[in-house]
Amino acid sequence: MTFDTLGKAALHQMLLTATCRRCGRQAKFVAEDLARVYGSSRNPHTLPFKCTTCDAKDCEVRLMGLPFDRKPDTIIWRPTKGRR
Numbered sequence: 001m002t003f004d005t006l007g008k009a010a011l012h013q014m015l016l017t018a019t020c021r022r023c024g025r026q027a028k029f030v031a032e033d034l035a036r037v038y039g040s041s042r043n044p045h046t047l048p049f050k051c052t053t054c055d056a057k058d059c060e061v062r063l064m065g066l067p068f069d070r071k072p073d074t075i076i077w078r079p080t081k082g083r084r
């Protein structure tokens with residue numbers, strides 16, 4: 001099964017991780033949140049993630065299922081957009 005849309009990923013309660021290729025910084029997102037913001041037909045691999053540390057847009061996007069290895073330091077980022 002390939003998750004080529006956010007809708008599919010959200011349905012399976014996937015998490016999405018964006019890893020900066022430059023500094024290795026990682027951010028995690030809940031696919032459902034992203035689907036709400038970007039639309040469920042959006043390809044998760046084309047999302048415009050940007051590293052806040054080095055300002056690079058060169059991120060590797062991966063999807064992973066829940067439950068995952070939830071470490072105490074796991075931060076799940078929620079997309080922030082003006083309108084709800």
Ligand SMILES: [Zn+2]
Nearest residue numbers: 020023051054
């Ligand atoms: Zn970076």
